[in-house]
Amino acid sequence: MHVHAEDILSTHHIQATAMRLLVMSAIIDNDGPVSLNELETALETVDKSTISRALNLFSAKGALREINDGNGSRRYCICKDAEGHSSGSHVHFTCIKCHKTVCIESVQVPSIELPEGYKISEQSYLIKGICPDCE
Ligand SMILES: [Zn+2]
Ligand SMILES: [Zn+2]
Structure with a gap:
């Protein structure tokens, strides 16, 4: 299912x-979680600070999820469930x-109880291992 930028922004009151x-x-x-560097390359005509300001706003409003890919770089993905709605962590x-690094949207992060x-x-929740392409 394709999601539209307008819908994501309006859902999150941006x-x-x-x-x-x-x-x-x-x-x-x-396709999959994107890093700031990749976005800067994809949007080479856009000012870098504009991109990072937009990313900060999107994640503050809950439209994006920030993940650390375990290789020292930060990535952003849109969190949506099968119907395209914003959902909890996958x-x-x-x-x-x-x-x-890929999103596995069919698997939700289990809820945990803290003291x-x-x-x-x-x-x-980041899992490391071998993907189907590398097996
Ligand atoms: Zn994701
Ligand atoms: Zn692989």
Whole structure:
């Protein structure tokens, strides 16, 4: 199912400026979690600080999920379930051979119980292993 940049921005109450739509569309077009560097390459005509400001806003509003791919770079993905709705955290997988990180949206991060007094603001679940392409 294809998602539209306008829909994601309006779902998350983000004012749709031309630049924000451009950045969000580039994230949608990218297959899987995208890094800032990859976005800068894809949007070479756009000012870098504009891209990072948009990313910060999107993740603050919950439209993007920030993940650390385990190789030291930060990646962003749109969190949606099968119907295209924004959903809870899904699992990510990083291949130790080709270093690709993918969203595994069919697998939700299990909810965990923390001892009293601990509040979760963010949780991510990254699995490392060998992907089907490298097997
Ligand atoms: Zn691989
Ligand atoms: Zn993801």
